[in-house]
Amino acid sequence: MIKVFIVEDEIIAVESLTVDLQKIGYEVVGSANDSEKALIKINQTSPDLVLIDINIKGEKDGIVLAEELRNINSIPVVYLTAYADEKTLSRATKTFPFGYIVKPYKIQDLATTIAIALEKYKEVEKIKNQLIEQQAKLEFISKYDELTQLPNQLSLVENFNAILEVFYQQLSYQENIKNNEIPQLIPIFYLNFNRFKLIRDEFGQELSNLLVKALVKRLKANLSEDTIITRLQGDEFALIIPPISTKQVAIDLARMLLEKITPPFIYKQKEIYIDFKIGISFYPLQGQNIDELLYKAKEAIYGLENIGENQFQIYSPALHKYTAKQITLEAQLHHALDRNELELYYQPKVDIKNSKIIGAEALLRWNHPDEKFISPTIFIPIAEETGLIEPIGEWVLNKACEEFNFLHKNYKADLQVAVNLSARQFNQDLLEHKILKILAFHYFNPSLLEIELTESILVRNTSFASKKLNKLKSAGLKIAIDDFGTGYSSLGYLQSFNFDILKIDRCFIKEINTNTKNATITKSLIEMAHQLNLQVVAEGVENEPELAFLHRNNCDYYQGYLFSRPLPFSQFQELLSNNI
Ligand code: C2E
Numbered sequence: 001m002i003k004v005f006i007v008e009d010e011i012i013a014v015e016s017l018t019v020d021l022q023k024i025g026y027e028v029v030g031s032a033n034d035s036e037k038a039l040i041k042i043n044q045t046s047p048d049l050v051l052i053d054i055n056i057k058g059e060k061d062g063i064v065l066a067e068e069l070r071n072i073n074s075i076p077v078v079y080l081t082a083y084a085d086e087k088t089l090s091r092a093t094k095t096f097p098f099g100y101i102v103k104p105y106k107i108q109d110l111a112t113t114i115a116i117a118l119e120k121y122k123e124v125e126k127i128k129n130q131l132i133e134q135q136a137k138l139e140f141i142s143k144y145d146e147l148t149q150l151p152n153q154l155s156l157v158e159n160f161n162a163i164l165e166v167f168y169q170q171l172s173y174q175e176n177i178k179n180n181e182i183p184q185l186i187p188i189f190y191l192n193f194n195r196f197k198l199i200r201d202e203f204g205q206e207l208s209n210l211l212v213k214a215l216v217k218r219l220k221a222n223l224s225e226d227t228i229i230t231r232l233q234g235d236e237f238a239l240i241i242p243p244i245s246t247k248q249v250a251i252d253l254a255r256m257l258l259e260k261i262t263p264p265f266i267y268k269q270k271e272i273y274i275d276f277k278i279g280i281s282f283y284p285l286q287g288q289n290i291d292e293l294l295y296k297a298k299e300a301i302y303g304l305e306n307i308g309e310n311q312f313q314i315y316s317p318a319l320h321k322y323t324a325k326q327i328t329l330e331a332q333l334h335h336a337l338d339r340n341e342l343e344l345y346y347q348p349k350v351d352i353k354n355s356k357i358i359g360a361e362a363l364l365r366w367n368h369p370d371e372k373f374i375s376p377t378i379f380i381p382i383a384e385e386t387g388l389i390e391p392i393g394e395w396v397l398n399k400a401c402e403e404f405n406f407l408h409k410n411y412k413a414d415l416q417v418a419v420n421l422s423a424r425q426f427n428q429d430l431l432e433h434k435i436l437k438i439l440a441f442h443y444f445n446p447s448l449l450e451i452e453l454t455e456s457i458l459v460r461n462t463s464f465a466s467k468k469l470n471k472l473k474s475a476g477l478k479i480a481i482d483d484f485g486t487g488y489s490s491l492g493y494l495q496s497f498n499f500d501i502l503k504i505d506r507c508f509i510k511e512i513n514t515n516t517k518n519a520t521i522t523k524s525l526i527e528m529a530h531q532l533n534l535q536v537v538a539e540g541v542e543n544e545p546e547l548a549f550l551h552r553n554n555c556d557y558y559q560g561y562l563f564s565r566p567l568p569f570s571q572f573q574e575l576l577s578n579n580i
Pocket residue numbers: 347362363364375376377380396419420421422425452482483506539540541542559560561562565566
């Protein structure tokens with residue numbers, strides 16, 4: 001029988017309520033007249049539902065009690081009270097009650113409200129459990145590399161933090177040991193083999209997979225068990241080495257490792273040579289988090305570019321940050337704005353159900369005077385580093401507003417435009433004011449603008465980011481989480497930040513119809529996003545089978561070469577005119 005607990009300060013009311021509840025088929029497992037007693041007894045009797053009078057004895061009223069109950073355990077609460085003024089109602093609503101009955105009640109109302117509350121509760125619990133289940137499943141499959149069974153990029157943060165914890169525990173034990181022998185550095189190795197793409201193109205995927213596996217075997221054979229080997233992607237690995245006391249230990253290790261992993265691999269009696277490079281950074285010298293450390297370890301490799309293969313390099317601030325080419329680009333980028341070399345391309349965002357264009361993502365292009373095409377993935381980081389991203393970002397927003405105003409007037413009044421924001425842009429002071437000022441200047445409806453952010457922007461300082469996001473949202477803008485799957489992909493972020501749109505990265509969409517891991521992840525992501533009221537955009541859809549899969553699994557929108565590459569404004573306009 002369903003068990004009900006009553007919190008009510010009038011004995012007569014408790015008695016008549018008990019009789020009524022029994023009449024409609026419930027068991028009353030106990031009652032209390034103040035919140036302290038109620039908490040203890042509810043804990044002892046584990047009821048299925050609690051009826052709470054708002055006006056009870058003691059310091060805390062029924063609403064405070066309900067709030068506390070909600071935090072401790074998830075028992076549905078129904079208020080039963082003579083209070084019905086607006087303020088009380090609004091306070092009560094905020095505790096997410098499952099029902100509200102005003103006294104004096106009719107027994108029929110009591111029965112219906114409780115029945116609805118229990119049903120609603122069942123549904124809420126079901127969704128909650130599904131979410132938890134999916135989350136666990138996803139966390140697992142998304143954190144391991146299928147080919148090598150090594151942890152992948154997504155588990156890096158977690159693994160590094162676990163190592164840090166042990167590191168600090170050990171440091172505190174060793175306080176009394178001779179100072180210079182305390183292991184106080186954690187080396188991070190970034191390892192890659194340059195000709196991987198070439199090998200794959202020449203010998204095919206199967207062989208390159210075999211090579212990766214053989215390499216992993218060599219790595220494992222020569223590294224201690226507590227080294228965390230992570231496959232970042234294709235030919236890139238990260239090694240988190242257990243703490244050491246001097247850099248020399250890492251240098252010796254890198255040397256030994258190169259010696260052991262560079263002998264040729266034999267395949268069908270042929271010798272295949274692979275060249276390796278290792279970049280090294282140290283916690284805490286070069287950074288506090290694994291992102292920064294890995295970035296520095298990668299940067300160390302740039303210094304090796306002209307020295308030859310099978311080398312390692314330790315990060316040092318004196319290392320050339322950029323190659324000569326990057327320095328030239330940096331100088332030229334300074335003039336790109338004045339010389340009108342920037343342009344926006346638009347990639348249509350398409351409704352999967354009816355193939356209609358509902359908006360577009362603005363993607364920056366630099367018409368460089370000498371080079372044909374420089375990818376934004378190259379020049380945006382330079383713009384970030386130099387601060388140029390701020391004026392460039394303003395230019396992007398102005399241009400997008402201007403061009404979309406034209407489209408709104410001539411083609412489709414509710415066409416959405418998405419712009420990307422990089423970390424530095426997002427962290428600008430008064431960002432929301434700057435954006436709103438530009439929108440106001442163009443009389444642009446904020447709800448037609450989407451801001452695309454990647455997770456890495458948000459993780460640095462989550463509470464700051466969350467406040468900033470909420471400000472942008474309250475101005476009416478839509479927020480999309482971009483490239484989901486390439487960063488931390490913590491599903492927790494989806495729940496804790498107030499996003500409108502989830503953009504699933506191409507790495508999960510690729511070959512989704514044959515790659516079961518990608519299929520499972522994407523399917524669950526879509527379901528989860530929908531439960532959290534997010535719309536889902538699949539990125540980088542390149543073929544019909546991929547699209548068919550997404551359609552079957554209720555993905556809302558897609559972008560990708562299949563429908564269209566990013567297009568110059570005039571061509572996008574033309575495409576739009578044929579699609580309305
Ligand atoms: P993103 O925001 O994830 O943009 C999607 C990228 O995927 C674009 O690369 C697009 O051309 C590419 N893409 C679209 N469909 C397909 C497909 O079917 N297959 C494949 N393989 N790729 C596809 P793009 O234009 O090179 O931009 C790269 C990144 O540069 C963007 O990634 C974005 O993070 C950044 N970016 C571009 N424009 C801006 C900008 O105005 N401001 C900032 N801060 N970042 C920008």
